[in-house]
Amino acid sequence: MGYRVVVAGATGNVGREMLNILAERQFPVDEIAVLASRKSLGTEVMFGDKTLTTQDLDTFDFTGWDMALFAIGSDATKKYAPKAARVGCVVIDNSSLYRYDHDVPLIVPEVNPEAVHGYAKKNIIANPNCSTAQMVVALKPLHDRAKIKRVVVSTYQSVSGAGKNGIDELWDQTKSIYNPTDDKPPKQFTKQIAFNVIPHIDVFLDDGSTKEEWKMVAETKKIVDPSIKVTATCVRVPVFVGHSEAINIEFEDHLDEDEARDILREAPGIMVIDKREDGGYVTPVECVGDFATFISRIRQDSTLDNGLNLWCVSDNLRKGAALNAVQIAELLGREVLKKG
Template sequence: MSASNGYRIAVVGATGQVGGVLLDELGVARDDDARDALAAVREARDGVAPAGEGLPISEIVPFASARSAGRTLRGLTVQPLTDETIQGFDLAVFSAGGATSREWAPKFARAGAVVVDNSSAWRMHDDVPLVVSEVNPEALDEHRGIVANPNCSTMQLMVALRPLQQEAGIERLVVSTYQAVSGTGKVAVDELLEESRAVLDGTPVPAPRSYAHQIAFNVLPHAGSFVDDHTDEEHKLINETRKILGDQTIRVSATCVRVPVINGHSETANVETREPLSPERARELLEAAPGVLVRDDPAGGVYPLAIDADGRPEVLVGRIRRDPGNDRALDLFVVGDNLRKGAATNTIQLAKVLHERGLVRPTAPDAVPTLG
């Protein structure tokens, strides 16, 4: 279908937490019974337009598991994934987990759609661009039907680091994340709230379901699953940073931590540049960078906060200062909404960039990437 008539868009994983935000960003109104605390906060924000505003759309079709097929979601009928139902789409945005993406992303691409996938399945595939809309949109030019969205923690960091890299290069990064429970899913949000009520009420705390330990009033040096002495979240941050910034020589040390925050990931980043870069110049670069809001007046109590990032499409950066132990290193504090810029917002921003660059087009079936 041509852009002049509007794109037919599939939302795969539409009933999930990120799937709901994908529908938000495509401008699909929420049902009254679909509202939740996070949605209420987002809707209260003024001046934050859906990321999909300006994207020509003829139809949006939600997809989910077979058990959800046939239900009505925001006035739309949820479809199951079958070889018949996936035909005739121009774009498919995925937030349904790696197994679903591995199986169905190539099928959608071979059927003529361009897929933007949120899972980790395709990120490190040589033939799949890994893209942040403000950082490396030119990577989309070489897509073969599938585009990968970075991990949420990597995503917000790249928005902050790209202008510094362009100015002075990056030699080494030391990053610690403070990741909200919404990154694990709604069940983890519910768990944090249940545990918190129990602690405050003085009643027994339920056994943890989402994490190895109680998350309420606690900090876990453990985000993701351990694959060696690092977690998969830490490996993603290391490997995806190098791919997105196009420099495999950048040395990255990462520690990913889970904190009792509902939504909004925070990060400290120690950035050692190849060339000298002053905090003042870094602040100027970040103030001019797309997708960045600088919040940097510590004496006045102004710095990035998770509750301020919640519902916003931008990445907040502050505490910009010299590392006193390294005259070529700066320290930053970076915060972003992990459900929006960290996932759904960038997905829809990439769909818009694909449209603007004339890249929403079928891929030859034998050119579509495969795994295994």
């Protein structure tokens, strides 16, 4: 016996990836509904070898459905998530709307699976920000061993994190570089993204940080440990898919780089590729389409008594969004609903 599953926002990048991953991981689905806004109504999407036609999100009745994976943005989620939750359909939401709500668990299954039991307060579970998700997968097993005091992270985030418009803008601007008569000024981003990097993701806050940077701080505290201090600089780079992070960690206790490497090799969701030679590390191009969070460049930080540096790469459309949502669905089914 399987589940009746809804995917809302099925025509977007993340929604389509959710469908791909549900099929790839053979999630126990008895029935599936794919929803879209009226402008995308009737669009066909693939679920394994099946072709599905989108239904109207606005008029859909969630009664009798077990869970709904939402990839529709905060504004639409605010309207439709409570509607689904009220009739017993558990919402797994990819937007930022509920991440900081004390009554909504924020879950990365490799890190805090026990939090799933808190879903019942609102019948909603939040999926973290893409840049946070991959980082906490790497931090948690190290934190369990040596307790992390402080994290300094610089991100190199792909344009797919800004959706289809971000991908299109990088593609169009790259082509226009070689055709000076076809100028493509920035629309999605604040400056040219082709052959450039932009140290600005989301809006600026009063302290000079951006909201993307604030999200990494707040979400790491909620998912891993509120005592961890985090400072982040988030940068958009001209990469289509795959986020990278340079992470500096200060621990309360000494942790040798070799032991850290062994811990990470055994940790769920992580693949360590760390050879001190040309090409002995993972880059975004190599992580696309993969489930793992890849860790490379593990080394002591000689400027701290108890410090490590590492390089972390993951497919942001997968672990940073769709994969994590499906893993939450698997966790919910296994630990709570227990039908599949």
